Structure formats: C-alpha cells, structure tokens
Amino acid sequence: MGHAAIASTLLDVSAAEEPAGPVSRQERKQRTRQALLDAALDLLADRSFASLSLREVAKGAGIVPTAFYRHFSSMEELGVALVEETTRTLRGMLRGARTEQRGYGGMIRASVHTLHRHVREHEDHFRFVTRERYAGPGAVSRAIAVEMRMFSSDLALDLARFDPLRTWPTEDLHLLADLIVTAMLGTVAELLEIRPGDTAADERTLVAAEKRLRMILLGVPHWQP
C-alpha cells in the first residue's frame, strides 16, 4: 500500500502530515498526480504493467476511477511518465560519476557504485523499467528504448575522450557503449533479484559487474576496424 495519498476534498483536513501551507489548486492537482504514480509503482512491485488496471491505480491513490482521466488520458501515458521519473535523475548522476574520474579503473568503480546506490534507493522504479523494457510494443517500451539510447550516447561521448578511443569510428564507439550499457542493465537485473538485506550478495554482484566491465574494456587497446 505504501504512501496512500489523500486526495479527497472531504478528507484534506488530515493532510496536516505536511505543514501543508496554502494549497493552491494546481499544487493539489500535482499532488494527486504524484499519488497516482506512487500507487502505480507500489502495485508494480510484483506485477507487470500490462496486468495493472486503471481502477486499481485510482483506488491506490485514493480517488475514484473516472477521476484518473483528469491526470492521464490512459494507463499508457502514466507508464511513460513513470519511465521519465526513473531516468531523470540517474542520467545526470552517472554522467557526473564518469567525468569526475580519470582512467578506466576509477571510472568503472565510480559508475558501478553510483548505479548501485541509485538502484537501491529506487528499487521499484528499476524493477518497473527492467520488466517493461522488452514487454512488447506500446509507448512504455518505446519510451524506455529512447532513454537507453540516450544513456548510450552519453557514454559514447565520454568514452571518446579516452586516448585509445579517440580515433575510433563513431559506429564502433556506439557498439562499445551499447555493450557496456547492456552489461550494466544486466547488473541491475541481478541486483533486483537479491533478497533484501543480503549485503554479501550485493557485494558479490558488484565485484562481478566490475569484472565484466574490465573484461570488455580489456580488448579496447587491441581493436581494429
């Protein structure tokens, strides 16, 4: 159930959880919108997006089904919003983690640890994205594909500044970036399968992730067109 939001105008006296302040109309609306997103994410903890009904989400957010349409014109639209919510912060963080470091080793370690922290902080978001990535046609999977391509491009751009890679054709650079992104996503999937609290398994997964990346990057100096 998580943080069931109170949206009903009848009950908002109890909204004193937050200092509240002057609740403007649009602020109120945005709050319910967020409640819908949160409720959806909650329900998605152990289910697929396709099996999620508009009614369930509405109920989880504390509003009546038909009021859902005041915020999203369809479940699909909500799904896309959820994707965006997931990737918004991560992209910047990873970018930062890479540019702070110099040399493969530091960059690998920093990226893996940043990813790890972020995944653990937003498990439900990542569970949702890894599940829906290949879930078939539909706006959600398409939105995820777009975000992934952006990650890949970001990475390719940063990679181009390393010495042996400076002369690579962009095509090969993107190939390498895709390889890395895919490996990282595999790591995310592994992390999400670890049962909560098993920090030893976490550690093992991170070590494996670093190894995988090192394995990939080891071939770089010996590559030719």
Next chain:
Amino acid sequence: MGHAAIASTLLDVSAAEEPAGPVSRQERKQRTRQALLDAALDLLADRSFASLSLREVAKGAGIVPTAFYRHFSSMEELGVALVEETTRTLRGMLRGARTEQRGYGGMIRASVHTLHRHVREHEDHFRFVTRERYAGPGAVSRAIAVEMRMFSSDLALDLARFDPLRTWPTEDLHLLADLIVTAMLGTVAELLEIRPGDTAADERTLVAAEKRLRMILLGVPHWQP
C-alpha cells in the same frame, strides 16, 4: 489467426488436411494441446503473456474455455510449456555450431548465423521469450532463467577448451559466458525489431553482433584473476 486447429468432435471431418490416419485418443489430445500452444503463440505476437486470457487461447484453439483444463492446469503452465518448446531445439543447434568450428573467428560466425536462422524460423517463440524474460515473478520467467543458465553453462564448457581459457577459474569463465549470452540475447531483440523483409538491416545487425563478440573476446588473452 494462423493455424487454428480443429478440435471439435463435430467438425473433425475437415481434419483431412493431414492424411490423418487412425486418430487414437491420446493422439487427438496431443493435437489439441499443440493447437493451444500455437494459438497462444499467435496471440502473443503483439501482446504480453500477462494480458493473455485463458478464454482467448481456448477460442483460438477451437475449444470451449473449460476444456482448457484438460491440458493445462493454468495459463502459467502453458507458458512454461511454451518456453520449453522454444529452447528445446536451439540448445543442441548452438552446441553443434560451436563444436564444428575451431578458433574464435569460425565459432563466432557459426554461432551468430545459426542463431539468426533459428530466430527467423521461430520469430514468435523468441518474441515471447525475450518479452517474458524479465516480466516479473511467476513460473514463466523462472523457467526462462533456468534455460538461460543452461545455455551459459553449455557455453562455458565449450569455452574451457580454448587455449588461453583452459587455466581460467570457472567463476571467471561463467562471467565471460554470461557476457556472451547476454550480448547474443541483445542481438535477438534487435533482430525481432527489424520489420519483415528488410534484409539489409538483418545483415547490419549480424555484422554488429559479430563485432560485439569479437570485442568481448579480444580482451581474453590479456585477462588475469
């Protein structure tokens, strides 16, 4: 609709598609079972397994909903059967493709082409598996995970016979095998996104796949614990 099977006892006169012969009872049953699997796969061409209803599948196979239970105790069980149907042949084929060749180059080319042919011959099966792989908890995803681990183990075993890899710890060997399997699965996903008939795109994807594998294997001689 594809190959809608005729299971109704009233209509089986038209079952003269096949020479038919003496239709024993269990043979008949198995035929309807297959019709259910085919119908499900047909419907899964552009939908997720979770959104597939028992009634739809039954209708697609030409039987009444309640008769479904004569063959599977739940949709989940049908899903698992579908997974098994997908991987049954492929595993042996890939294994053969690898052992025929010697040297990385030949092995890579052979594996990629075997995979390509097989994917194109059974697109619906692979679409199903790639979609459901991370589709959440549930027997189907678990069954897929098991099959993937088997692929990986098969590969690790074969890899161990190459010279530089002979001395690797099994742990690292499995790491490498996972990396390769994951990359291959990415290729499958790409292949399935190509619109039918675009053979040029097919070719490009295969070249990229080979490059990816070469990139991974390039680092092998320089690896240390």
Next chain:
DNA sequence: AAGTTGAGTGCACAGTCGTACACTGACTAG
C-alpha cells in the same frame, strides 16, 4: 457386446474491467 473413461460442451455465477454521463463544491479570476 457391455461398461468405463475422458475430451469437449453449454450454462451459469460472481467479479472486474474501461468509460460515458450528470453531478458537486472548493478554488480563482473578473
């Protein structure tokens, strides 16, 4: 020839689904 088995039928049930429609009443702009 008589009896048993079981794949497939048809009906019926209680739920859930998305969404159309007319509504209320707190906020807000004039």
Next chain:
DNA sequence: CTAGTCAGTGTACGACTGTGCACTCAACTT
C-alpha cells in the same frame, strides 16, 4: 461579490474474466 473552472464524485452500462457443474458421446477396455 459573483461567475466560472475543474478535480473529484456516484451511478450505470456492456463486455470480458476464471471456473464450478452436469452433460454427451466417441474411443477404449474387458
């Protein structure tokens, strides 16, 4: 102060869901 906007309400609909139950009748066993 007044009129309008619009987030949220309640009812109602037809369609679809999984599954229980009693059934038929061809294929099989004895």
